[in-house]
Amino acid sequence: xxxxxxxxxxxxxxxxxxxxxxxxxxxxxxxxxxxxxxxxxxxxxxxxxxxxxxxxxxxxxxxxxxxxxxxxxxxxxxxxxxxxxxxxxxxxxxxxxxxxxxxxxxxxxxxxxxxxxxxxxxxxxxxxxxxxxxxxxxxxxxxxxxxxxxxxxxxxxxxxxxxxxxxxxxxxxxxxxxxxxxxxxxxxxxxxxxxxxxxxxxxxxxxxxxxxxxxxxxxxxxxxxxxxxxxxxxxxxxxxxxxxxxxxxxxxxxxxxxxxxxxxxxxxxxxxxxxxxxxxxxxxxxxxxxxxxxxxxxxxxxxxxxxxxxxxxxxxxxxxxxxxxxxxxxxxxxxxxxxxxxxxxxxxxxxxxxxxxxxxxxxxxxxxxxxxxxxxxxxxxxxxxxxxxxxxxxxxxxxxxxxxxxxxxxxxxxxxxxxxxxxxxxxxxxxxxxxxxxxxxxxxxxxxxxxxxxxxxxx
Amino acid sequence: xxxxxxxxxxxxxxxxxxxxxxxxxxxxxxxxxxxxxxxxxxxxxxxxxxxxxxxxxxxxxxxxxxxxxxxxxxxxxxxxxxxxxxxxxxxxxxxxxxxxxxxxxxxxxxxxxxxxxxxxxxxxxxxxxxxxxxxxxxxxxxxxxxxxxxxxxxxxxxxxxxxxxxxxxxxxxxxxxxxxxxxxxxxxxxxxxxxxxxxxxxxxxxxxxxxxxxxxxxxxxxxxxxxxxxxxxxxxxxxxxxxxxxxxxxxxxxxxxxxxxxxxxxxxxxxxxxxxxxxxxxxxxxx
Numbered sequence: 001x002x003x004x005x006x007x008x009x010x011x012x013x014x015x016x017x018x019x020x021x022x023x024x025x026x027x028x029x030x031x032x033x034x035x036x037x038x039x040x041x042x043x044x045x046x047x048x049x050x051x052x053x054x055x056x057x058x059x060x061x062x063x064x065x066x067x068x069x070x071x072x073x074x075x076x077x078x079x080x081x082x083x084x085x086x087x088x089x090x091x092x093x094x095x096x097x098x099x100x101x102x103x104x105x106x107x108x109x110x111x112x113x114x115x116x117x118x119x120x121x122x123x124x125x126x127x128x129x130x131x132x133x134x135x136x137x138x139x140x141x142x143x144x145x146x147x148x149x150x151x152x153x154x155x156x157x158x159x160x161x162x163x164x165x166x167x168x169x170x171x172x173x174x175x176x177x178x179x180x181x182x183x184x185x186x187x188x189x190x191x192x193x194x195x196x197x198x199x200x201x202x203x204x205x206x207x208x209x210x211x212x213x214x215x216x217x218x219x220x221x222x223x224x225x226x227x228x229x230x231x232x233x234x235x236x237x238x239x240x241x242x243x244x245x246x247x248x249x250x251x252x253x254x255x256x257x258x259x260x261x262x263x264x265x266x267x268x269x270x271x272x273x274x275x276x277x278x279x280x281x282x283x284x285x286x287x288x289x290x291x292x293x294x295x296x297x298x299x300x301x302x303x304x305x306x307x308x309x310x311x312x313x314x315x316x317x318x319x320x321x322x323x324x325x326x327x328x329x330x331x332x333x334x335x336x337x338x339x340x341x342x343x344x345x346x347x348x349x350x351x352x353x354x355x356x357x358x359x360x361x362x363x364x365x366x367x368x369x370x371x372x373x374x375x376x377x378x379x380x381x382x383x384x385x386x387x388x389x390x391x392x393x394x395x396x397x398x399x400x401x402x403x404x405x406x407x408x409x410x411x412x413x414x415x416x417x418x419x420x421x422x423x424x425x426x427x428x429x430x431x432x433x434x435x436x437x438x439x440x441x442x443x444x445x446x447x448x449x450x451x452x453x454x455x456x457x458x459x
Numbered sequence: 460x461x462x463x464x465x466x467x468x469x470x471x472x473x474x475x476x477x478x479x480x481x482x483x484x485x486x487x488x489x490x491x492x493x494x495x496x497x498x499x500x501x502x503x504x505x506x507x508x509x510x511x512x513x514x515x516x517x518x519x520x521x522x523x524x525x526x527x528x529x530x531x532x533x534x535x536x537x538x539x540x541x542x543x544x545x546x547x548x549x550x551x552x553x554x555x556x557x558x559x560x561x562x563x564x565x566x567x568x569x570x571x572x573x574x575x576x577x578x579x580x581x582x583x584x585x586x587x588x589x590x591x592x593x594x595x596x597x598x599x600x601x602x603x604x605x606x607x608x609x610x611x612x613x614x615x616x617x618x619x620x621x622x623x624x625x626x627x628x629x630x631x632x633x634x635x636x637x638x639x640x641x642x643x644x645x646x647x648x649x650x651x652x653x654x655x656x657x658x659x660x661x662x663x664x665x666x667x668x669x670x671x672x673x674x675x676x677x678x679x680x681x682x683x684x685x686x687x688x689x690x691x692x693x694x695x696x697x698x699x700x701x702x703x704x705x706x707x708x709x710x711x712x713x714x715x716x717x718x719x720x721x722x723x724x725x726x727x728x729x730x731x732x733x734x735x736x737x738x739x740x741x742x743x744x745x746x
Contacts, residue, residue, distance in 0.1 A: 295555035378736045
């Protein structure tokens with residue numbers, strides 16, 4: 001496994017007492033926490049905040065949790081207006097005061113940094129003024145404090161892209177105590193590059209990382225797997241840049257089911273981290289795929305990606321294909337026959353789903369494996385055999401019989417790659433005869449026959 | 460009574476056995492890789508057997524409501540045959556597969572140099588692939604064999620709590636208890652150990668690190684000997700909880716060290732029309 005440290009954001013435990021939230025986060029196996037200072041979680045404006053901070057610090061140490069301080073509370077400064085005032089407001093004083101308080105609390109907690117954002121630009125303020133206010137505000141916050149601050153690009157805020165955050169830092173003269181908070185879900189939503197690329201761009205300046213999934217253009221924090229984030233590639237990039245800070249899950253709208261969501265989150269992180277590590281290992285030593293390939297189901301999960309996993313396969317199929325893709329083409333061609341020979345059903349399925357990665361000169365090997373799979377009665381193998389590799393390399397006779405077998409054994413023809421391009425008169429005749437035979441026997445005719453006939457008609 | 464048989468060769472048993480085992484409370488088992496009675500003559504014979512352990516036999520057991528796991532190894536007897544020893548190079552491919560919960564059976568048969576070499580090599584594989592080890596002790600010259608076995612285990616550096624030394628009796632149990640390894644007992648109708656002697660050993664040594672198995676195979680053996688030992692324990696004054704410790708919690712704890720046990724209950728306890736690679740355990744028309 002990599003040396004990444006995974007944490008969870010307390011803003012995802014808004015309905016828990018802070019002590020209970022910390023205990024659950026530690027019990028689940030996280031090693032850190034992103035602590036959002038809020039009215040019910042270490043209120044920075046409480047009279048006894050110093051005493052509370054000492055207590056929380058002792059608790060964190062007892063539980064073995066690292067900590068970063070987050071300052072994104074919604075109604076902490078103004079009970080009427082979310083997130084107000086900001087560093088861009090006419091009166092930014094309360095925000096600056098709050099961030100300086102947060103710095104003192106961070107120091108007393110032994111926190112690794114204080115994370116903050118620019119805020120939304122008020123409609124009546126022009127860009128130049130807003131930028132000026134932001135520069136002045138950040139400079140004021142950084143003055144006379146040893147605390148490390150991390151600016152987070154936030155969708156919809158004045159600073160919403162990594163590039164703007166880096167430019168702001170440059171214009172301030174590149175103070176050492178100022179770095180970046182990167183929310184990898186935000187990268188999916190609004191950045192021009194994927195999260196792994198953003199991680200590399202931020203490099204050494206990455207002080208703090210927030211983890212969640214998202215869809216392009218939609219700022220909605222999702223659990224892993226519900227959006228478009230390539231979590232494995234993102235964690236691989238974090239390991240590659242030598243990131244040593246906390247990487248904490250940020251799901252502020254999942255408090256209603258926090259313990260379950262947190263449990264699922266860590267499982268997904270460990271699976272992705274294992275896979276990223278396995279990819280690195282295989283790249284460095286191709287023979288290691290022989291023992292990592294079989295272990296995938298146990299380490300990375302097995303659930304189906306559609307109703308029966310026949311069309312898009314399963315989580316372990318996908319993970320195994322990534323390991324195949326980590327091999328150089330000549331190593332792949334050398335390893336594939338034995339991975340198939342010694343594979344159990346799941347491993348063979350994944351080999352079949354990865355055959356399109358073979359170099360052209362090894363196509364013969366791939367064809368042999370596809371032919372073997374099409375002789376099997378395991379429908380998972382039959383479905384996996386008729387992917388893009390078969391569409392490109394299988395001879396017409398074998399391919400047609402493979403499609404017919406799908407109809408026989410109940411593999412949806414949606415699993416057949418390139419159906420529209422390869423369907424021909426002979427296949428139409430074969431499925432027509434099959435339909436006639438079924439009707440003559442008074443039996444149902446599979447509806448997928450119509451799909452094949454429609455593809456033929458569309459040619 | 461819920462039972463986990465930590466050592467039974469189901470490949471050589473019938474579906475009647477599976478049904479009787481389920482009725483007696485067996486819900487999980489481990490089938491160690493061993494020899495076949497008829498000597499193997501090639502590596503291919505091993506790999507087909509291993510494929511059966513992780514494939515067809517697991518499916519067959521599941522059809523009777525029983526979770527099937529296995530251990531993988533070159534057994535001591537065939538470690539002496541140069542036609543078989545190349546299987547050592549293939550073992551790592553199997554050790555990380557789903558449901559493989561230990562390296563085994565390894566150890567001595569006739570105390571030869573070839574046996575020792577294969578034994579030591581496979582202990583290192585267990586360390587490398589983070590698996591427990593199931594060690595067979597010889598039928599002949601058992602006491603000397605057990606002593607040497609424990610020396611080789613110690614030299615390998617593997618943690619003793621990750622090793623079970625099997626087929627013990629009154630003469631050998633003390634050595635293994637002292638070494639900190641798990642103690643395995645194969646309860647047979649006529650040889651090795653019977654359930655009443657087993658109860659006496661449990662009374663003397665306690666239930667910790669104790670594993671009781673039927674080791675049933677194609678010889679005269681009884682797959683319900685685990686159940687009968689449980690009954691004998693109750694008759695001998697042990698509590699239901701003691702029985703559960705020996706027959707369920709202990710094997711779960713020992714093999715659980717592999718991180719590879721699959722113990723979620725199965726839905727069906729009688730065969731369905733389900734198939735493994737297209738073959739079912741039903742004979743005659745499928746419904």
